[in-house]
Amino acid sequence: MSISILGVGSALPKRVLTNDDLSRMVDTSDEWIRTRTGISERHIMMEESVTSMALDAARLAMEDAGVTADEIDFVLCPTLGGDYLTPSLACMVQAGIGAECPAMDMNAACSGFIYSLHIASALLGTGAYRRILVVSSEGLSRFTDWNDRGTAVLFGDGAGAAVLGPGDDLKYMYLSAHGNEVPLHAVFTQGIFPERQPGLPEPDGMFFRMDGQEVYKFAVNAITTGITTALDTCGLKPDDVGHVFLHQANMRIIDAARKKLDIPQERYAINIDKVGNISAATIPVLLHWWHRDGLLKKGEILVLSGFGGGFTTGTCVVRWNR
Amino acid sequence: MTTIEKIEQIIGEYKEIEPGSLKAETTFEELELDSLDLVDMAMACEDTFGKTVEVDENLKTVGDLAKILDAA
Numbered sequence: 001m002s003i004s005i006l007g008v009g010s011a012l013p014k015r016v017l018t019n020d021d022l023s024r025m026v027d028t029s030d031e032w033i034r035t036r037t038g039i040s041e042r043h044i045m046m047e048e049s050v051t052s053m054a055l056d057a058a059r060l061a062m063e064d065a066g067v068t069a070d071e072i073d074f075v076l077c078p079t080l081g082g083d084y085l086t087p088s089l090a091c092m093v094q095a096g097i098g099a100e101c102p103a104m105d106m107n108a109a110c111s112g113f114i115y116s117l118h119i120a121s122a123l124l125g126t127g128a129y130r131r132i133l134v135v136s137s138e139g140l141s142r143f144t145d146w147n148d149r150g151t152a153v154l155f156g157d158g159a160g161a162a163v164l165g166p167g168d169d170l171k172y173m174y175l176s177a178h179g180n181e182v183p184l185h186a187v188f189t190q191g192i193f194p195e196r197q198p199g200l201p202e203p204d205g206m207f208f209r210m211d212g213q214e215v216y217k218f219a220v221n222a223i224t225t226g227i228t229t230a231l232d233t234c235g236l237k238p239d240d241v242g243h244v245f246l247h248q249a250n251m252r253i254i255d256a257a258r259k260k261l262d263i264p265q266e267r268y269a270i271n272i273d274k275v276g277n278i279s280a281a282t283i284p285v286l287l288h289w290w291h292r293d294g295l296l297k298k299g300e301i302l303v304l305s306g307f308g309g310g311f312t313t314g315t316c317v318v319r320w321n322r
Numbered sequence: 323m324t325t326i327e328k329i330e331q332i333i334g335e336y337k338e339i340e341p342g343s344l345k346a347e348t349t350f351e352e353l354e355l356d357s358l359d360l361v362d363m364a365m366a367c368e369d370t371f372g373k374t375v376e377v378d379e380n381l382k383t384v385g386d387l388a389k390i391l392d393a394a
Contacts, residue, residue: 036356213361213377220365252358256365 003121004167004321006131007065010160010288011056012043012275019153026149033153038251042156042276044141050083051092053159054137057281058097060288065163067131072163074123074132075103078112078280080143080186080309093135110247110308111175112136112280113160114316117304118173120164135161136280143186145207154250155208156276160284171301172230172317176222177310183214184309216253222307223257226315230303234317238262242300242320243290247307248272248282263303269295279308296320325388332366346385367391 018041019030033039045053054077062068075090075097082089082105090103108115113136120132137159144155187204223246231238241263246254251272258265269286278285283304290296298321305315323331330344336359350360357377364375364387371391381387 036358213357216358216361217365220362250358252362256362 002166002168002170003117003124003164004169005162005287005318006067006165007061007063007163008161008284008288008291009057009060009062009064010158010281010285011053011060012158012285013045013048013053015044015046016041017044017156022153025146026152028149028153036250036252037153038254038272039153039276040273043158045139045157048157050079050081050089050137050139050159051096053139053157054082054089054093054135054161055096057137057159057161057284057288058093058133058135061133061135061161061163062097064291067163069098070100071131072097072099072133073101073129074120075099075101076116076120076132076134077103077105078108078116078134078136079105079138080107080109080140080279082137083139089135089137093133097133099133108280108308108312108314109310110249110277110279110282111306111310111312111314112308113283114173114304114306114314115175115312117164117170117316117318118175118314121170121173124164124166130165132164133161134164134284135159136284138279138281140208140277140279143206143208145205148207150212151208151210154277156278158275158278158281158285160281160286160288162284162287167321169319169321170316171319172234172315174226174230174315176313178218178312179310183211183218184311185209216250216256218311219249219253219307220256220260222311222313223253223305224260226305226313227257227261227263227303230315230317236301236317239264240301241267241303243296243302244268245283245286245302245304247305248275248286249277249307282306291322296322298322325391326384328370329367329384329387329391332363332370335366336363344384346383346388348384349382350384351382
């Protein structure tokens with residue numbers, strides 16, 4: 001079974017945090033952030049929640065696909081975490097849109113949306129479901145150490161969604177995991193029992209901790225190898241690719257990957273300057289923006305490639321059929 | 323072509339440098355390479371020389387890099 005993307009949507013919080021705003025919070029500057037990351041601003045949740053952004057994105061995607069809540073028969077949310085440890089974000093979305101169907105979250109960090117396309121394809125293949133709502137909503141400002149100038153500049157909040165149905169548009173899918181907590185992690189521990197053994201992960205505010213150089217190296221290799229293999233396997237030439245949607249973690253990663261691949265530069269969809277890294281929401285937000293602005297042609301070949309904490313990676317080739 | 327000349331060629335893709343100006347004692351700090359430039363340069367060296375280059379506190383000068391790349 002394969003899938004067809006029937007509709008896409010996205011939502012960002014209203015508050016825009018510029019590099020100048022950040023330079024008043026930590027020792028940094030607009031110039032430093034732009035030259036090292038390519039980011040100019042990011043959106044941060046104020047009155048919004050992970051659930052409210054997810055619902056806004058989901059409703060737009062459903063409207064775009066022309067489906068109603070009673071037609072959605074599975075809700076899948078790739079996310080680092082919703083507003084609650086439990087219930088899942090997916091359950092909040094299911095209730096919020098008024099669907100009556102199973103719902104679950106899935107964590108593959110920034111590769112989550114691509115992982116979800118694969119899971120959705122398998123679910124559709126069972127024949128039990130016809131319309132799957134995938135919503136990536138990320139509130140990364142909650143996991144950001146706002147005193148750490150190395151990571152505070154990188155992340156933002158936002159949500160992207162897609163409605164998927166049966167079809168034959170997914171042409172290639174490759175997922176991988178390379179478990180290693182050292183280069184990138186956030187400890188998932190708040191309370192601690194007094195007699196707990198030492199040496200286990202200590203509470204750390206659940207903040208992102210990252211070795212930027214390691215992530216950079218991994219990411220550039222993952223994208224270039226992933227996309228080269230995808231094109232070879234599908235018998236596609238670089239010029240056959242309509243658009244490339246890369247995970248937006250750092251402009252320097254995107255530039256290094258672009259240099260190694262022969263796909264024309266202008267075919268890369270880029271919004272990191274406006275939103276920073278929004279983890280699993282990155283790719284569906286980009287898809288929605290490019291679709292909304294009429295930049296995608298029916299039938300064109302899209303390459304999606306992401307990498308993230310885990311490390312995880314995902315690369316897929318999809319025909320845009322809208 | 324010497325190892326240092328090859329390194330010069332690789333760094334030349336990121337920074338404008340006078341040909342022949344790179345010396346073993348030239349530091350990456352002098353060349354104004356930031357941490358991600360260093361990783362990128364290390365990756366390019368790995369591709370060219372087939373050696374693993376760790377970017378750590380021991381990698382300060384062009385000579386340090388040449389020594390890694392020349393090691394058997």
